[in-house]
Amino acid sequence: MQLTVKGKQLDVGDALRTHVAENLNTIVGRYFTKPMEATVVFSRDAHLFKADIQVRVGRGIVLQSVAEATEPYPSFDTACEKLHKRLRRYKDRLRGHHTAENGGEELIPARYQVIEAEPEHHDEPVPEKAAPIVIADMTTHIDTLTVSEAVMRMELAEAPALMFRNRANGGLNMVYRRVDGNVGWVDPALEKAGA
Template structure:
């Protein structure tokens, strides 16, 4: 596995790099014999250390995790444990998914990042700028994978993503799964309505 360890506002020494490499290889190696790559970013924010881990374990499967602590080693260890727990939970589905994926094709999609403008209004004759709206995402090449709904939910949870757009393997339509505010998973399937019409 190709491993990259970076520090932001933190000097990552050889001992910490070795600890990261050994721990991550042990955690991921239990479930995947040949993971592709891993990126670990250790950063310091005020009095807390944060560890962000991304592991590309297979074609189209990215596992992400993050944790904070007052020391860099416990922050990394907690994030690494989260990755191991997710891989353990989805081990059989991930292994079965590789066999089913061989005939699947991906649909290309594009998006780009557009900066939002600040809203301004007048209060007592003075112009006041309100908070900038979130950035709008549109234009970069990506792939929309063909998955079952359970595979899409699994990938969303593995990657700690708020939502995942995919082609439904059952009928070929574009679907969306997303994390609801109550913690449950929502599923949007416009193809189901079209099939019933």
């Protein structure tokens, strides 16, 4: 596995790099034989250290975890433990994913944009017709998944939402994390069938 350990305004020493490599290889190695790459970014905000772990284990599967603590080692260990708990929860489905990855189905290319959020407090009035500022314009692929597989991938990546092609009906669907902590599912095909 290709491992990158970075520090944002923080010096990451060899001892911390070794600690990260040993722990990630142990945890991820239990579930995946050939993980592709991992990136761990340490940053400091006032008195707290933040560890952000991102592991790409296969096409379409990204594991992500973030934790904060007063020292870098505990922040990484906490993030690693969160990642390990999610891997244990989905271990059977992840092992089955290796044998049926993509199932020969075509990926759909998609384009998405990141738009700057409006500030909460405005000193000056903002014209209603002002165009939003596009921060990033990227492409990605939309996988064909079942609803449960989409929820699993969204939770493993700690993503707020995931768009996918529903394997049952071929339509575009989305799962998302609701404010109350539950998972919501948007299926336009169900709307058409009910109408």
